[in-house]
Amino acid sequence: MHAIAVKEMKKRFGDVEAVKGVSFAVRSGELFGLLGPNGAGKTTTINMLTGLARPDAGTIAIGGIDCTGSLKAAQHLIGIVPDESNLYPELTGFENLCFCAALYGMRRSEREARASELLETFGLAKAAARKFGGYSKGMKRKLTIAAGIIHHPAILFLDEPTTGIDVASVRQIRQFLADLHKAGTTIILTTHYIEEAERLCDRIAFIVDGRIVTIDSVANLMQPIQERQEVLLAISNSVTGLCTELASAFPAQAFEAVSPGQIRVESTQPVRLGPLVRFLEDKGVEVTEARKARPSLEDVFIRITGLGAETMRKEKEKAGGGK
Ligand SMILES: Nc1ncnc2c1ncn2[C@@H]1O[C@H](COP(=O)(O)OP(=O)(O)OP(=O)(O)O)[C@@H](O)[C@H]1O
Known part of the structure; x- marks a missing residue:
């Protein structure tokens, strides 16, 4: 069974056709990357899969459950890490996590234990009693990820989890995702860092201008350029x-x-x-x-999408680092 199966999903905002009919399936336990430049439709795609936006057309199944009309029946299966944090600035790190756990119906002792465990995992234990609003960007991102997995979801969606934060936090988050993947969680990740997708993902969908232009494993995508x-x-x-x-x-x-x-x-x-x-x-x-030069996925991306290295570099700079 596929963790996610999407067919011909579309979304328009006024004149902008943000997603022009995308179809893909994510296998259970897979780390799947949606890779593309700014404005390609990655966030809109993720938002439709997580119930934050309603598709104009197409079908969505999550964990074998038809979620086309509503995500409710599959809500317990998924965790969401949005690109902009949805946590409360006036609550402490610990309180934010306990609050999220309560939303999933976890008992008090269970949620406190889970919150402490996750604060430890992300190196935030010392900041547990500090207000979220005062956290650095990297700390905020880590706590947002912790909140997304508080209920041990089988499927985790992350939208640009390493964009615009310090190098140490980027490393920590990438390692955490690799560990979570090893433990069997299905992960869907959007990014415009090609090297991040190359390093972490099993398979990658290149998304450009609202369409998926190719989907394959990193090894298969790299194969034609390996001999070069x-x-x-x-x-x-x-x-x-x-x-x-x-x-x-x-x-x-x-x-x-x-x-x-x-x-x-x-x-x-x-x-x-x-x-x-x-x-x-x-x-x-x-x-x-x-x-x-070592052939990289960037070369493949440039060949398939026609987007030059310079364009992608500019996109990275606009995003404000993350390396
Ligand atoms: N709520 C909205 N209202 C109007 N237009 C929107 C809205 N959300 C997205 N768009 C437009 O849809 C297109 C796809 O945007 P989306 O945010 O999905 O791209 P993205 O690939 O996630 O880009 P980024 O890497 O910059 O986050 C863009 O042209 C964007 O301006």
Whole structure:
């Protein structure tokens, strides 16, 4: 049985068709990533799956339960970590968690024990008695995750869990998600950090402009580019038309000027540096460094979506870090 099965789900906000008919299924125990740039429709998709937005069309099943009209029957199965925290600033960390536990009908002793356990897990025990409103961004995100799993949900939805927070918290959250995944929880994660998706997810759906453009395992997505060789050459100075000249001199390789001081060489054969360096020297260009690049999911994303590395980098910067 699938933990989640979505068919032809759509959502429009006025003139904006935010989600244009997405279909996918998440296996039980899977860590599934929805990856895409800002405005792609990730949050809207998650909101429809968690009952925060009503789809205009399509069907949703969660844990085998038809949730198309209402999520009520599957509510106990899911945990939600929204991108903006829904916790109360005037309550302490401990009180917030106990309050959430009470909403799930947990008994007092049970909820206090669970709240203390989760505060410990996330390194927040010392801040347990402090008001949530005074927490740092990273602490807020961690407590929001703790609140989302207070009732041991079988399926956890997280919307951009590592965006805009400090590096130490990012590491802690990623490790926590990996542990939760190992323990068997189904996790659906939205992110626009390609390397985060590559590191954590079993399968990834690339979502662009309201549509899923591809869904596959990280290994399968990476397979076509694994055999490809890529070398980055740092050069002392650039000369007009250098890449065109290189391409005609070395037709088995592809050349791209990634910046004025850097050329990317791509080939399906091992790249021989000697002839390249000599050719460039003859043109008055010195190679100051040659580095073999590891193929990454970012390359796959760029190939499939047509979105350039620069676009994704800008998206990351806009998001305010998280690395
Ligand atoms: N409540 C709303 N009212 C109007 N338009 C909306 C609303 N929510 C989302 N949209 C629009 O729908 C599109 C998809 O937005 P969504 O937030 O789902 O994207 P996203 O992939 O989660 O982006 P981000 O990474 O920035 O969070 C965008 O064009 C957005 O402006």
